[in-house]
Amino acid sequence: xxxxxxxxxxxxxxxxxISAGMGEGYTAGYAIRGIMRQPKVSDSMLxxxxxxxxxTESAAIFGLVIALLLLFGGSIDINGGWQLVAAxxxxxxxxxxxxxxxxxxxxxxxxxxxxxxxxxxxxSGSLTANMLIGQALAQTSAIFALLIALLLILSAPRGGxxxxxxxxxxxxxxxGFGTLGPAIGVGYVxxxxxxxIGRFPDQTSLLVRNMFIGSAVSQSTAIYSMVVAFLLMFVV
Amino acid sequence: xxxxxxxxxxMKGNIEARKKNPIIRLLIIFAVIEIVLxxxxxxxxxxxxxxxxxxxxxxxxxxxxxxxxxxQFQQYKMINLFGKLPINWxxxxxxxxxxxxxxLVAFLTRKSLREIPSKLQSFFELIYSFFREIVEDSxxxxxxxxxxxxxxxxxxxxxxxxxxxxxxxxxxxxxxxxNVPLGMGIAVIFVVHFSAIKEKGLLNYVKGYAEPLxxxxxxxxxxxxxxxxxxxxRLFGNILGGAIIILVISNLIRYVILPVGLNMFFGLFIxxxxxxxxxxxxxxxxxxxxK
Numbered sequence: 001x002x003x004x005x006x007x008x009x010x011x012x013x014x015x016x017x018i019s020a021g022m023g024e025g026y027t028a029g030y031a032i033r034g035i036m037r038q039p040k041v042s043d044s045m046l047x048x049x050x051x052x053x054x055x056t057e058s059a060a061i062f063g064l065v066i067a068l069l070l071l072f073g074g075s076i077d078i079n080g081g082w083q084l085v086a087a088x089x090x091x092x093x094x095x096x097x098x099x100x101x102x103x104x105x106x107x108x109x110x111x112x113x114x115x116x117x118x119x120x121x122x123x124s125g126s127l128t129a130n131m132l133i134g135q136a137l138a139q140t141s142a143i144f145a146l147l148i149a150l151l152l153i154l155s156a157p158r159g160g161x162x163x164x165x166x167x168x169x170x171x172x173x174x175x176g177f178g179t180l181g182p183a184i185g186v187g188y189v190x191x192x193x194x195x196x197i198g199r200f201p202d203q204t205s206l207l208v209r210n211m212f213i214g215s216a217v218s219q220s221t222a223i224y225s226m227v228v229a230f231l232l233m234f235v236v
Numbered sequence: 237x238x239x240x241x242x243x244x245x246x247m248k249g250n251i252e253a254r255k256k257n258p259i260i261r262l263l264i265i266f267a268v269i270e271i272v273l274x275x276x277x278x279x280x281x282x283x284x285x286x287x288x289x290x291x292x293x294x295x296x297x298x299x300x301x302x303x304x305x306x307x308q309f310q311q312y313k314m315i316n317l318f319g320k321l322p323i324n325w326x327x328x329x330x331x332x333x334x335x336x337x338x339x340l341v342a343f344l345t346r347k348s349l350r351e352i353p354s355k356l357q358s359f360f361e362l363i364y365s366f367f368r369e370i371v372e373d374s375x376x377x378x379x380x381x382x383x384x385x386x387x388x389x390x391x392x393x394x395x396x397x398x399x400x401x402x403x404x405x406x407x408x409x410x411x412x413x414x415n416v417p418l419g420m421g422i423a424v425i426f427v428v429h430f431s432a433i434k435e436k437g438l439l440n441y442v443k444g445y446a447e448p449l450x451x452x453x454x455x456x457x458x459x460x461x462x463x464x465x466x467x468x469x470r471l472f473g474n475i476l477g478g479a480i481i482i483l484v485i486s487n488l489i490r491y492v493i494l495p496v497g498l499n500m501f502f503g504l505f506i507x508x509x510x511x512x513x514x515x516x517x518x519x520x521x522x523x524x525x526x527k
Contacts, residue, residue, distance in 0.1 A: 065485065136509055140474060147477035150484055209370065212516050220466035226473055227465065 008092025023107020034118030052110030090172030097176030098145025105187020116198020134190025178225025478502030
């Protein structure tokens with residue numbers, strides 16, 4: 001039981017901070033390149049970079065919340081049996097792998113926003129707002145992973161036959177790997193949209209509308225994996 | 237040079253004035269007091285309506301976190317999926333409240349329609365023209381009769397998402413219950429197929445499923461079903477995830493500031509974004525089916 005808790009917490013923080021660092025570094029690199037191109041915008045560039053990095057890091061903070069909940073949340077129950085072990089380990093895997101993609105995607109959007117800010121310094125307000133919308137869409141997958149992780153810790157059924165234990169680990173793995181690709185894809189959509197806003201600021205509303213539709217369609221596989229995770233937890 | 241310097245001075249003065257903002261100071265003092273008090277005082281206050289009166293009561297019973305999450309999540313013990321489902325009356329009640337509010341707003345706005353619009357009227361006209369532009373862009377100018385339907389979906393889902401922020405015990409936003417988004421999704425898909433049949437004729441509509449090759453027929457049918465699932469589970473997962481995150485975090489740290497900010501983010505921002513995404517998806521499904 002304790003081994004499962006500790007391992008789950010380690011996975012939650014460890015794996016999720018890999019890509020958080022990568023995404024933030026990407027944003028910072030583009031910000032520095034943009035300052036080189038337009039030294040006058042360094043103030044608003046710095047602000048934009050910090051906002052973007054804060055949003056990028058939020059998926060890693062989700063991992064930290066789950067790790068703290070696993071370590072100090074009082075979720076250890078000796079009578080829980082193997083199912084509780086599987087649920088705790090699965091929740092760590094879920095949020096750990098599940099926040100790999102959102103961090104990378106948000107970092108890409110932030111980098112592209114910094115690049116566009118160097119190109120269009122007057123549009124900084126609209127660029128930051130659209131960057132935040134794109135990053136919120138990319139972080140939706142992280143919210144799905146967090147939902148599954150919290151339900152695994154707090155609400156998954158306890159005490160059944162041993163066949164269900166692997167189903168709970170499988171739910172964590174399912175939502176973890178299922179959100180990896182869609183979040184990177186949504187990040188690519190949002191990044192290209194912000195980049196295009198930097199090139200054609202007159203077409204902002206058209207670009208944002210198409211960004212909504214494109215990212216919603218590319219996210220549907222993450223939703224299917226969430227449905228399968230629900231089925232694994234409560235029906236199988 | 238002097239002008240620049242004075243500008244810089246002004247900016248510095250502004251920043252200093254912002255730092256000394258009394259409201260922020262008050263908030264910080266409030267947060268510190270809350271954190272310090274929360275270690276000793278272990279009871280919580282609850283605001284609400286009891287027998288028609290507004291009461292503030294002390295919650296003595298310590299409910300565990302997992303019970304609270306179960307209460308939010310209880311609608312989906314999917315075991316009796318095909319059996320007789322009990323009606324969740326709290327959701328029906330909240331939906332009725334939203335309906336009455338929307339009807340009241342409609343009547344109040346209708347009553348004072350004028351050539352030179354008042355503030356409320358110009359606000360609604362702004363929303364209407366924004367959506368009509370989008371609809372005409374994607375469906376064509378002669379199809380602008382879809383606009384009221386699209387706006388109805390948007391306003392209904394938006395008010396469903398936002399009403400969960402009202403702090404009354406037992407008040408959940410209706411979109412947290414899977415039945416509401418699934419019902420909306422099925423309704424949207426029904427409208428899509430109905431308008432496709434009306435536009436193309438039945439024969440062409442059936443033929444469209446066997447395109448481009450005949451053996452892709454089952455794949456196309458599964459794709460149509462997946463549309464309804466993806467559009468409804470997206471809304472549901474976001475709103476339920478936000479609610480459970482707020483619940484867990486405000487249980488972990490017992491002070492006021494952070495959960496209020498989270499409520500603003502998940503209730504307002506995610507609520508508006510997801511309502512807009514749902515509407516845009518409904519519109520683009522219709523556009524794909526008609527053209």
